[in-house]
Amino acid sequence: VGRTGKLKTTSDCMSEYLTEITSDLRLVLLGNIGCGKTSSGDTILGQVSPVSSVTTRSCTLRQGYSDGRSVTLVEAPRWYWNEQTPDEVQAQVFSCVALSSPGPHAFLLCVPVDQSAKTELQAVSALEKVFGPESVQRHTLVLFTYADRLKASGKAENVEEYIASERSDLLKLVEKCGDKFHILEKGEGWREKKTVAELLEKVEQMVKAAGGQCYSCPAFQEAEDKVRQRQLQLVRERRSNRPETIQAGYGGQFHSERQLLPLVEEDISLDDG
Known part of the structure; x- marks a missing residue:
């Protein structure tokens, strides 16, 4: 405006077309x-x-x-x-x-x-x-x-x-x-x-x-840390109980938090308690 x-x-x-x-x-x-x-x-x-x-x-x-x-x-x-x-x-x-x-x-x-x-x-x-x-x-x-x-x-x-x-x-x-x-x-x-x-x-x-970066703030950083922690916990649990169920992505590894979320969205929250 x-x-x-x-x-x-x-x-x-x-004003200019992005080539990248x-x-x-x-x-x-x-x-x-x-x-x-x-x-x-x-x-x-x-x-x-x-x-x-x-x-x-x-x-x-x-x-x-x-x-x-x-x-x-x-x-x-x-x-x-x-x-x-x-x-x-x-x-x-x-x-x-x-x-x-x-x-x-x-x-x-x-x-x-x-x-x-x-x-x-x-x-x-x-x-x-x-x-x-x-x-x-x-x-x-x-x-x-x-x-x-x-x-x-x-x-x-x-x-x-x-x-x-x-x-x-x-x-x-x-x-x-x-x-x-x-x-x-x-x-x-x-x-x-x-x-x-x-x-x-x-x-x-x-x-x-914005400098070529996506948006981030403490809320995003905190959530990413919590998802990664839960990711490691799930991998350990499923590796010990049902190894065949952890094959997500290449080489059995989760490649993003978005792949993990359906597994944890019901039992994870921002509340540390």
């Missing part, structure tokens, strides 16, 4: 119920997620390839809106941290462009409290969803102009996230592939601006 109050264009946000591609982009999808998190993940990965009639309170992990990149998506529950106990919130935050270990390259805050952004502004504040201000300023991108629905309603043909001229709440949200945003356009064939390619290039631009 420039000083004139207008949103920066795609070319402004992507991150080998594995780890993205955490955040947003309220009905914000388009799952459908956005479908669009990014080019695959349809399993249909579920149950609203999950756990993080879900999806992996695939998109625009020539390996992409890991962690869809987080809305712990920043729900009235939950501290223990429930802590468990959900830990699950998010462990699945995106050693840290996400970007938090994608999914925001329906045709709805009020009041709760999303609350979510940004919660994100800052849990992961620190830098997680928002340098590693969060506002992903505007349902642009097709807005156009179909006849309210706007140009989504960027609509946001800049009529939606001060959305402008404020983008400003809080360091002027980083993307409008996810749904469509057939090349149009949808183009919007996904632009999104991933923006994420890589964010990574480059």
